[in-house]
């Protein structure tokens with residue numbers, strides 16, 4: 001295998017299934033590196049990045065509307081995760097995951113959620129503003145990713161966040177940034193964008209045409225990553 005390919009392999013995240021598949025191809029084709037490299041570039045072009053869209057609202061309302069609009073508009077591999085439809089038990093604070101990267105909580109949907117997070121290159125998380133913080137659902141999700149904390153498993157993944165609040169949207173933006181600061185810092189994520197929407201009742205964001213511009217800006221940002 002030539003040096004360039006070896007370097008590429010070294011840089012690849014083993015957590016990304018696309019990269020793992022490409023790596024298998026490259027390893028099995030080590031005799032013909034040039035062909036393998038062409039295949040790698042083609043595969044990357046076709047498959048592209050994985051984007052995971054997460055709604056942290058307990059209702060079918062504004063956050064879910066924005067998440068759905070983004071999901072339908074962004075090109076490439078994508079997955080949508082509505083936390084309200086998942087069983088996410090609360091972290092019990094046992095700290096077992098500080099010794100080995102597994103969680104002691106059983107029988108909920110977090111293992112499959114963690115797999116989706118692992119497979120994603122870009123995470124897009126939307127949350128309602130609940131008393132100037134993220135929703136409880138969003139916080140439980142963040143806390144349950146704790147097994148990723150010590151081994152820095154999701155370090156370097158790109159993150160785009162947005163918040164919907166009944167109050168002025170610039171207020172929500174400040175709340176959002178401060179409430180997500182620890183998540184970004186401790187998991188080693190790269191925060192590339194933060195957005196806010198104003199809406200109190202479930203269809204407020206959908207009914208205000210001005211919000212479409214913000215959605216378009218977000219789509220452009222995600223597609224450009």
Ligand SMILES: Cc1cc2nc3c(=O)[nH]c(=O)nc-3n(C[C@H](O)[C@H](O)[C@H](O)COP(=O)(O)O)c2cc1C
Pocket residue numbers: 057058059060061062063064127128129130131132133164165166167168172199200201202
């Ligand atoms: C428990 C609770 C606390 C809230 N606290 C705030 C707040 O501090 N600031 C604010 O602007 N809106 C607040 N709201 C309003 C919600 O952010 C608003 O209804 C938003 O549209 C919810 O998003 P969703 O439709 O995606 O669920 C609160 C709502 C609830 C239910």
